[in-house]
Amino acid sequence: MTASLAALVEERERVLGGLLDSEQKRIAVAAHELAHAFSRGGTLFALGTGAAATDAAHVVVEFMHPVIVGKRALPALALTNDVTRSSTLARLARPGDIALGIVHGDEDPAVVAFLAQARAAGLLTFALTGEGGQPAADHAFAVPSADPFVVQEVHETLYHVLWEVVHVFFEHPGLLDDACITCGDVAVEARVVAVENRAAVVETDGLRQTVAVELIDAVAVGDLVLCHAGVALEKLT
Amino acid sequence: MTEFLYPFLEREEHDLATVLADVSASTVQKGSDAIALRRGIDLAAVAACGRAIRERLERGGRLIAFGNGGSSTDAQDVAGDFLASGWPALALTNDVATITAVANDIGEENVFARQLIPLARADDVALAISTSGSSRNVVAGLHEAHRRLLLTCAITGYDGGKLRELDWIDHLFVAESDYVPRLQEAHATVYHLLLEVVGARA
Numbered sequence: 001m002t003a004s005l006a007a008l009v010e011e012r013e014r015v016l017g018g019l020l021d022s023e024q025k026r027i028a029v030a031a032h033e034l035a036h037a038f039s040r041g042g043t044l045f046a047l048g049t050g051a052a053a054t055d056a057a058h059v060v061v062e063f064m065h066p067v068i069v070g071k072r073a074l075p076a077l078a079l080t081n082d083v084t085r086s087s088t089l090a091r092l093a094r095p096g097d098i099a100l101g102i103v104h105g106d107e108d109p110a111v112v113a114f115l116a117q118a119r120a121a122g123l124l125t126f127a128l129t130g131e132g133g134q135p136a137a138d139h140a141f142a143v144p145s146a147d148p149f150v151v152q153e154v155h156e157t158l159y160h161v162l163w164e165v166v167h168v169f170f171e172h173p174g175l176l177d178d179a180c181i182t183c184g185d186v187a188v189e190a191r192v193v194a195v196e197n198r199a200a201v202v203e204t205d206g207l208r209q210t211v212a213v214e215l216i217d218a219v220a221v222g223d224l225v226l227c228h229a230g231v232a233l234e235k236l237t
Numbered sequence: 238m239t240e241f242l243y244p245f246l247e248r249e250e251h252d253l254a255t256v257l258a259d260v261s262a263s264t265v266q267k268g269s270d271a272i273a274l275r276r277g278i279d280l281a282a283v284a285a286c287g288r289a290i291r292e293r294l295e296r297g298g299r300l301i302a303f304g305n306g307g308s309s310t311d312a313q314d315v316a317g318d319f320l321a322s323g324w325p326a327l328a329l330t331n332d333v334a335t336i337t338a339v340a341n342d343i344g345e346e347n348v349f350a351r352q353l354i355p356l357a358r359a360d361d362v363a364l365a366i367s368t369s370g371s372s373r374n375v376v377a378g379l380h381e382a383h384r385r386l387l388l389t390c391a392i393t394g395y396d397g398g399k400l401r402e403l404d405w406i407d408h409l410f411v412a413e414s415d416y417v418p419r420l421q422e423a424h425a426t427v428y429h430l431l432l433e434v435v436g437a438r439a
Contacts, residue, residue: 002280005430009280012426013272020268024261032257051317058310065306067368067417081333149429152314156425157271160418164267165260175253205254 015145016154023141027158029207030126030139031165032175037098037124038166039176044076045089045123047114048102051152053080055102055128059159063166071167079114089114095122102155104148106132126162128155181207187228189236192221202227267419274412274423283427286390286408287434290362293388294435298360300326301387303349303378307421308366311392315364315428323438329353329378349378359386366424367391368417370398379403392427394420 020027038044044063046056056078063076082088089099099118101111106129115137118125127137130151131144141158143151169175181204182188190202190211200213202225213219213232224236290300300319302312309330319326329352330336339351353363363382367375370393383389383405390408391400397411412423 001284001434005280005283005433008430008433009275009278009426012275016268016271020265024264025257027264028257028260031260032253051314051321054310054314054317057313058307061306061310062418067307149318149425149432153422153425153429156422157268157418160422161264161267164418165264168256168260172256175256181253207253 011145011147012150012153015143015150016157019141019143019154020157026139026141027161028165030141031162032169033124033139034098034126034162035166035169036176037096038074039170039173040096042075042097042124043093044074044098044100045079045093045118046076046100046102047079047111048104049108049110050104051148052102052104052108052111052155053078055152055155055159056080056100058156059100059102059163062160062163066163066167068167072170074166089117089121093118093121093123097121097123098126099123100126100128100159101135101137102159103127103129103133103135104151104155105130106142107135111135128158181209182211182227182231183229187226187233189224190227192219192223192225195219195221200225200232202232270414270416270419271422274414274419275426277413278410278423278427278430280430282408282410283430284434286410287431289388289408290390290431291435293360293362294324294438296360298325298358298362298388300324300362300364301329301353301357301382302326302364302366303329304366304375305372307417308368308375308424311366311421311424311428312364314425315366315432318429318432319435322432322435324435327356346373346377348374350374350381353378353381353385353387357382357385357387361385362388362390364428365389365391365400366393366428367398367400368394368421368424370395370400370411376400376403379406392424394424 048056060076060078063074101115125137127135127140129142133142143154190204192200193203194201211232216235225232226234302316304312312328316326316328339348365375365379392410394412410427412420414420
């Protein structure tokens with residue numbers, strides 16, 4: 001018996017270690033955006049069904065009543081006990097709020113609908129899923145294991161880490177100002193991910209910023225542009 | 238407050254890219270810490286506890302789980318997992334009306350013990366989850382369970398707290414850490430492994 005239990009512990013090591021190793025950068029960026037949303041008054045709404053309902057309640061209590069004395073309480077609500085299922089989000093959520101959907105398998109129609117509703121309402125969206133999960137969310141993390149217990153335990157580490165790192169950023173409030181990623185000493189190469197009228201959203205190293213594009217000719221999604229101080233200076237491709 | 242977790246952040250480098258890089262590295266370290274705590278789980282003790290739980294369930298007992306805060310969600314999770322495997326199980330944090338009535342009328346330290354008085358039967362299993370091992374209502378609940386002849390099992394952190402002082406406790410698991418997020422992650426593994434031993438109902 002203990003040999004098979006030891007194999008299960010090893011499976012947890014392999015999956016958790018592998019995921020954190022490959023996703024560490026995306027986790028840090030996701031936590032930064034989460035902290036940014038909280039710093040602007042955002043409220044977190046969490047939803048899972050079945051066993052994942054307990055995770056939604058768990059992540060909410062972490063933010064609402066921090067286990068480390070001195071950390072500020074951040075607004076969060078679990079939709080676990082919303083008997084109407086979807087109306088809490090519809091009635092309470094405002095643009096700039098945050099939605100977190102949790103699924104231990106690869107798909108849960110309730111969570112898919114919740115995230116779609118949240119995106120349509122202008123929320124920042126996070127999804128934690130099992131292997132093969134590809135929900136439409138701003139930050140999605142799929143745990144590569146077919147064992148729902150392993151997936152759940154890795155999710156617990158992920159939402160604990162997100163909570164911990166949010167408080168790291170809260171101790172460096174300067175990092176929660178609307179960071180200018182193109183304001184360093186040198187111009188930055190960035191990829192255009194959206195074009196809006198006379199501005200473009202560019203991304204570099206996982207970070208995004210809106211820049212003015214008046215100085216360059218027609219700009220399209222996918223272009224690589226050289227930017228400095230919030231202005232795209234030159235199209236590189 | 239996070240200096241002890243992130244000493245590198247005390248450097249003067251406060252630009253976003255530097256902090257993101259440091260946070261990435263610390264995330265990998267957190268995973269290693271969780272892994273180390275899981276390696277510390279006494280698997281022979283898990284096997285023994287799982288067999289004892291199954292023996293109770295097979296003679297008609299039920300799993301009754303309880304805890305506070307994040308541990309209450311663990312209690313609800315393990316109860317749900319046992320239900321999904323075909324076994325009778327419940328968590329004492331499922332009914333907010335009962336919890337708030339007892340907390341308001343008698344006091345929060347009685348919220349679990351009070352429920353065990355009418356609910357518990359001698360064949361049942363009490364599974365208490367407390368990160369400190371010293372939560373007054375959890376200790377009181379386990380005392381009530383012991384008085385009523387339930388099998389008493391507990392999962393804790395730190396040094397085991399007050400639960401470690403109970404010489405009559407049947408099965409005790411201590412994830413020896415004073416950092417709640419990581420030890421709580423090991424708790425989930427302990428009760429998931431217990432269910433692996435118990436197995437599904439025939």
